[in-house]
Amino acid sequence: MRLRTLFKKAYMASIPVLGGYIVLGMGFGVVLQSNGYGLPWALAMSLFIYAGSLQFVGIGLLTGGVSILTAALTSLMVNARHLFYGISMIDKYKGAGAGKPYMIFALTDETYSIVCNPPVYMNKKEYLTYSLFVSLLNQFYWVSGCVLGSVLGNFIPFDTTGIDFALTALFITVFVQQWIDKKDHRPAIIGVVASVISLLIFGRDNFLIPAMLAITAALCLMGAKEGYHANE
Amino acid sequence: MLMNRSVLIVAVMAIVTIILRFIPFIIFSGNKKTPKLVAYLGDVLPSSVMAMLVVYCLKGISFTSTMAFLPYIAASAVVVLSYIWKRNTLLSIVLGTACFMIMV
Numbered sequence: 001m002r003l004r005t006l007f008k009k010a011y012m013a014s015i016p017v018l019g020g021y022i023v024l025g026m027g028f029g030v031v032l033q034s035n036g037y038g039l040p041w042a043l044a045m046s047l048f049i050y051a052g053s054l055q056f057v058g059i060g061l062l063t064g065g066v067s068i069l070t071a072a073l074t075s076l077m078v079n080a081r082h083l084f085y086g087i088s089m090i091d092k093y094k095g096a097g098a099g100k101p102y103m104i105f106a107l108t109d110e111t112y113s114i115v116c117n118p119p120v121y122m123n124k125k126e127y128l129t130y131s132l133f134v135s136l137l138n139q140f141y142w143v144s145g146c147v148l149g150s151v152l153g154n155f156i157p158f159d160t161t162g163i164d165f166a167l168t169a170l171f172i173t174v175f176v177q178q179w180i181d182k183k184d185h186r187p188a189i190i191g192v193v194a195s196v197i198s199l200l201i202f203g204r205d206n207f208l209i210p211a212m213l214a215i216t217a218a219l220c221l222m223g224a225k226e227g228y229h230a231n232e
Numbered sequence: 233m234l235m236n237r238s239v240l241i242v243a244v245m246a247i248v249t250i251i252l253r254f255i256p257f258i259i260f261s262g263n264k265k266t267p268k269l270v271a272y273l274g275d276v277l278p279s280s281v282m283a284m285l286v287v288y289c290l291k292g293i294s295f296t297s298t299m300a301f302l303p304y305i306a307a308s309a310v311v312v313l314s315y316i317w318k319r320n321t322l323l324s325i326v327l328g329t330a331c332f333m334i335m336v
Contacts, residue, residue, distance in 0.1 A: 016325045037238070048246040058245050062238050071241045075248035081284070082249070086256030088277040090266055093257070104257050105250060109285055116278045165307055165332040168289035169325040172311045175282040177319075187276040191283025204291040208284070215280045219273060228272040 001126050010133030013119055017110045018141045020167040021052075025145020026152070027164070028055055033150045035063050042150035046143040051108060054078045055146075080209055085112040092116075092131075095124065099132040106135040110167060113174045114138075190218045303335035 001009075029042045037059075045055050057078055061071050085107050092115075096103055107115075115131040122130060179188055194214040198207040260266050266274070290308070294300045311328035315321070 013321075015322055019325070041238075041242070045242055045245075049242065049249055051245075051249050054245055054249060058242070061241055061245070066241075068240060068244055071244045072248050075245045076252070079249050079252050081281070081288075082252045083256060084277055084281050086253060087270060088274040088281070090256055090260050091271060091274055100257075104253050107253055113282065113285070162303075162333040162336040163329060166325055166329045168286065169307070169311045169328040170321070171282060171285045171289060172308055172328070173315045173321045173324050175279075175286055176312055176315050177321075178279045178282055180316075182279060184276075185279075187279040188283050191280030192287065194280075195284045195287035199287060199291055207291070208288065211284055211287075215277075215284065216273070219276050219280065220269065223269060223272040223276070228268045 001122065003129070006122075006126055006130050007133050009119060010130050010137060013114050014134055014137045014141070016166060016170045016173075017114065017138050020110065020164065020170065021138065021141035022145040022148070023163045024052055024167065025142050025147075026149030028052070028059075029146045029149020029151070030153060031056070032059055032146075033153055035059055037062060039147065039150045042146040043143070046139075046146035050106065050139055050142060051079055051082075052142070077206070077209060081109075081212060082107065084212060085109075088116065093128070096128045096132070099128070099135075103132055103135050106139050108138065108142075110170065111135050111138045113171055117174055117177060186222065187219060190222075191215055194218060303332050306335060307332035 025046065028046075032042055032045070033039075045058065049055055049058065054075055057074060058071075061074060066074075086104070089104075089107065089112070093100060093103060111134060114134050118127060118130060175188070179185060182188070195207070195211045198210040198214060201207070202210050260270055290304055293304050307328045310331045311324045314327050315324040318324070
C-alpha cells in the first residue's frame, strides 16, 4: 500500500477518536482553566501525560494539595491498565524502528483499540506505518481539544452532555468485532466476568487492578492447560 | 512555590504513565524470542482488555432509578445491534451517542 493510502486508512479509522478526543479534551481544558491552570498547563499535560482519565484526576491532584507520593500512586492506579496494552503489542510493534518509542508513549486506550484491530489485511511494514499514523493523529486530536477548551473556556455554544459516550461506543464496537473474529470467546467472557465481579467487590474507584490480576491469572491458567496455543 | 509544586505533580504523572507504557517493551526487548506465555497473553489479552474497558466506561451506572441506567443500556444495545447489522464503526458510534444524548 502507498503511504497516502495508509494515511487515509489511519485517518478513517481514527475518526471516532477525533470526535471523542476533541469533545473530552475540550471538557478537560475548560475544567482545568476554571481551576486556575491556563493554556500552558493544558498544552503540557496533553503533550506529556497524554492520558485522558489521569488528566481529569490530575486536576484534583493539582488543586487538592496532595503529596508527590500520592500523585505517583494515583497515576499508578489509574494507568496500570497500560501494562496490558504493552504486553499485547510486544510482538506487533517489533521492528517498528525510529517511531517505536513514540508509538509506545502514545498507546492510549483509544489508540490501542484501533491498532489492535486493523481494518484490512496489511503486511508488517504497512501495519507499523499505519499504527504510527493512528498514534500521531490521535494525539493531535487530543492536544487540539485540550487547547481549544482552555482557550474557549465556557463559550461552547451547545449542550455536549453525554457526548463522551462516543468513546464507550468505540470500545463496544471493537469488543463486538473481536467477538466475531475470534473462535474462542473465553478471553472475552473472562474479561467481562472478572471486571464486573471486582467492580462489585472493590467499587468503581479501585476495581481495575484486582480485575487485571484476576484476568491475568485466569488467562495464564487457561494457557498453561492448553500449551499456549494461539487463539486465532 | 505553588506553581513549582504543580510542575512537579504534572512531571510525576507524566513519568509514571511513561514508565507503565514502556515496561513491557523494555522487559521483553531485543531480538530474543518473546516467551511463550507472554506471546499467548498478547494474543488473548485484547479481548479481555476490551471487555474490561467497556466495564470501566460503564462503571458509573447506578441502578437506583430506571432513568439512571436506561440511557446506558439502550445506547449500548443500539451500538451492538447496529454494528452486528452493518459492521460500520462510525455509524454505530454516531447512532449510540445520539441515542444516549437524547436520553440523558
